[in-house]
Amino acid sequence: MGPVLVTGATGTLGRPVLQQLLAGGADVRALSRREQPPSEDVDWVRADLAEPAGSDGVLGGALEGVSTVVHCASDPLGGDVDAARNLIAAARDAGVSHLVYISIVGVDRVPFPYYRTKYEVEQLLENSDLGVTILRATQFHDLVLGVMRGLSRLPLVPVPSGVDDQPVEVTEVAERLARLALGDPAGRVPDLGGPLVHTFAELLVLYQRASGVRRRALPFRLPGRTFRAFAEGGHLAPEHADGAVTFRDFLAHRLP
Numbered sequence: 001m002g003p004v005l006v007t008g009a010t011g012t013l014g015r016p017v018l019q020q021l022l023a024g025g026a027d028v029r030a031l032s033r034r035e036q037p038p039s040e041d042v043d044w045v046r047a048d049l050a051e052p053a054g055s056d057g058v059l060g061g062a063l064e065g066v067s068t069v070v071h072c073a074s075d076p077l078g079g080d081v082d083a084a085r086n087l088i089a090a091a092r093d094a095g096v097s098h099l100v101y102i103s104i105v106g107v108d109r110v111p112f113p114y115y116r117t118k119y120e121v122e123q124l125l126e127n128s129d130l131g132v133t134i135l136r137a138t139q140f141h142d143l144v145l146g147v148m149r150g151l152s153r154l155p156l157v158p159v160p161s162g163v164d165d166q167p168v169e170v171t172e173v174a175e176r177l178a179r180l181a182l183g184d185p186a187g188r189v190p191d192l193g194g195p196l197v198h199t200f201a202e203l204l205v206l207y208q209r210a211s212g213v214r215r216r217a218l219p220f221r222l223p224g225r226t227f228r229a230f231a232e233g234g235h236l237a238p239e240h241a242d243g244a245v246t247f248r249d250f251l252a253h254r255l256p
Contacts (some may be wrong), residue, residue: 003027004181006068007049007087008076010036010075012142013102016171017070018042020178031062031073047157049073049083050147059086063094070100070181076114084121088128100181101125102173103136106235112226115235122188131185138166138237139195141250148207156218159201162231166238167203168194169245193237196246204245210251 002019009030022041023029030036036044045062052059065070069091074080091099103219106120125132144167151157176192200205201217205214208214221227229235 001027002065002067003029003043004068004070004208005029005031005045006072006160007081008068009042009044010034011221012140013116013174013177014072014169016174017177018073020063020171020174021070021181024182026178028042029062029066029175030052031159046170049086050079052086052089059090061094063090063096066091066096067093067097068100068181069096070102072102072179074102074118078117080117084124087238088124091130092239094132097173098131098133098181098185100133100135100177101129103134104178104235105136105138105193106229107136107187110229112229123200126187132171133180133186135173135177135185136188136237137176137179138168138191138193138235139213140170140173141167141194141245141247141254142170143167144203144247144252145207145251149211151204152207152213152215153213154215155161156213157204159204159217159219160227160230161219161221163200163227164197164233164235164236165200165203166194166241167247167250168238169191169250170241172243172245191237191240192242193240194245194247195241197236197238197241198247206248206251207223210248 004026005019012034033048035046047062103118123244158176
């Protein structure tokens with residue numbers, strides 16, 4: 001088996017994926033847009049997925065000899081579809097046999113622009129001639145914490161009424177991705193959700209108790225298809241509540 005390449009290897013998910021692959025005995029190569037310090041365990045390669053493989057040869061060279069790619073790189077501000085096209089083309093030229101992609105639960109049900117982009121990438125992969133595995137996960141604890149921190153800087157914290165969330169621990173997602181990467185292409189695999197579904201208000205209370213920050217909540221509702229899809233639970237996977245770490249557990253570990 002050739003090296004496993006991880007894109008987005010410096011990100012919230014990419015770093016624990018690297019660690020899980022190393023723990024599983026894989027030969028690991030990591031892709032980053034910026035130069036990284038040398039490592040004894042990881043072969044760091046600098047390349048930009050926004051650049052087509054044939055433009056400078058860097059992306060193609062990064063995939064040389066690679067058997068599997070774990071595609072964690074993503075930019076909510078845009079560019080994911082073009083990046084996926086470039087990666088698919090380079091992977092095909094390099095003879096990559098397996099491409100593993102992390103997506104989000106509900107990308108086919110919630111008409112949120114970033115979700116639609118992730119769904120388009122899923123379709124590109126499914127319609128390619130590569131062996132692919134696609135895992136959808138619910139929102140990471142880290143993202144929910146970031147949202148709570150940002151909103152709690154306001155005098156009143158806006159709380160969307162009727163909206164639940166099912167946050168999952170990123171290291172558990174990384175462990176699942178690494179296991180999938182070391183196996184055969186499996187197509188779309190079962191979703192991975194956090195252990196508990198909370199209302200947004202409940203998540204805010206958990207954050208405030210753990211952080212000591214106290215702000216009044218201001219419930220609100222928004223019109224439109226996207227908000228309605230979130231309120232209907234389109235982004236949840238209660239039937240796949242396979243994660244073990246709760247948001248409370250995460251906060252106890254992360255916050256002093």
